[in-house]
Amino acid sequence: MRILAKNSIDKIGEKITVKGWVNSRRDHGGLIFIDLRDHSGLLQLVISPDFAESFELAEKCRDEFVISATGVVKERAENLKNPNISTGEIEVIVENLEILNRSEPLPIAVSDNGQKSNEELRLKYRFLDLRREKMQKMLRRRAEFYREIRKFMENHEFIEVATPILANSSPEGARDFLIPSRVHPGKFYALPQAPQQFKQLLMVGGIDKYYQIATCFRDEDPRADRLYGDFYQLDIEKAFVENGEEIRSEMEVLIKDLVKNFAKKELLSEEIPRIPYEVAMEKYGSDKPDLRFGMELIDLNDALAKTEFGVFKNAECVKAICVKNGASL
Known part of the structure; x- marks a missing residue:
């Protein structure tokens, strides 16, 4: 039965099977390390030459290959523990490795770290973009x-x-x-x-x-x-x-x-304000005003009653918004 990466923490000393994507692969000569990724997190796999067939397959693995690995969960040495991931205190010593699906180099980045892909490419390859943790x-x-x-x-x-x-x-x-x-x-x-x-x-x-x-x-x-x-x-x-x-x-x-x-947000008021449509249009010129800025329309009809400027003179109503320090923008 498949075990999720996050649940492997409680399986120290047990043989488990994990399945997911190759997030990264590191070849240290005598040992190959693979960070396996599933929807619950990352888990480090260790493949040694003692299991020749699995080691040979691990040498062929590349980023985003889909694999299945069976092995024993062991606690890492104190100096090798990784506090940055939830499974950083354990690793799986792989006895059997299987490549379920190979992957060509991807057209977009599927990691939230490092190089980012532009939005147009992300939308084109949306099914790959969904692999990102975000x-x-x-x-x-x-x-x-x-x-x-x-x-x-x-x-x-x-x-x-x-x-x-x-x-x-x-x-x-x-x-x-x-x-x-x-x-x-x-x-x-x-x-x-x-x-x-x-x-x-x-x-x-x-x-x-x-x-x-x-x-x-x-x-x-x-x-x-x-x-x-x-x-x-x-x-x-x-x-x-x-x-x-x-x-x-x-x-x-x-x-x-x-x-x-x-959303864990703080309300400015426990009572949601009600604004009649007529009032909203009269004061804000919109039926969905943003009340955070308080930029109300000011009636200038009296101030411009004697103007000769044609645009204002022939208008039924003249209103304006006061933008403080607007001249400096």
């Missing part, structure tokens, strides 16, 4: 994030329902992605911009509280806060709601919990 941590972190959301929603008696992906076109705020139908030539499905129609049908069907982490497809130009094509949102619906504040109050608990307990 990417592995991000994927695990996102899974934890989803788990926290689901735990909250289940505790509040929401039912998770996966709504259809192939559907008819709906009047949303962007263009649809269209998928031609094989069964009905000349007709098309549309990928949902949001599950709006489906969740309303669920309410009609008697589902009191619905949610899902929904994929939304929109054929629109990319923005700073949104990628092209698809994005994910926590989609919810409740029956018999009197006003939006009922939803906001319930979801505020989740938002604050994620910020404080998941």
Whole structure:
């Protein structure tokens, strides 16, 4: 049975089998050292000429080869322990080595240390980029994030329902992605911009509280806060709601919990501020203002009432933002 690198610490004196990628290989003449990498960490393998077949294979190993190694876990000598990794106090004396898959030199770096690859190459070879420790941590972190959301929603008696992906076109705020139908030539499905129609049908069907982490497809130009094509949102619906504040109050608990307990951030205020749309547009010119900077729009209508400058004279309203020390920028 395969043992993960992180679990080998408790196996001193036992024979185990580990599998993973060759993170690095060092040939010291009489001995070959291989740092084996799996998703849980690094583990040092020691291959000696006493096991001739394994030693011969170890000489052929290169970075990113996929290998399986069986051997006895031993504690390292005190002067050879590595405090920089969790398995730094042990090593595996390999008796049997098997190459499961060979690797050509990779087109991108798969280590967070040393030389970095540019983003375009990383995206082209995304399946290799995912081997990086940072990417592995991000994927695990996102899974934890989803788990926290689901735990909250289940505790509040929401039912998770996966709504259809192939559907008819709906009047949303962007263009649809269209998928031609094989069964009905000349007709098309549309990928949902949001599950709006489906969740309303669920309410009609008697589902009191619905949610899902929904994929939304929109054929629109990319923005700073949104990628092209698809994005994910926590989609919810409740029956018999009197006003939006009922939803906001319930979801505020989740938002604050994620910020404080998941992201470990400090809230400036325990109460999330509410700003009416009209006030936000009047003071900030945006329905999603960044309140950290306090840069409110200043009404200049009175100050410019007698101006002869055509742009201001003919305008219905003139407002400006005061940028302190802006002249020095």
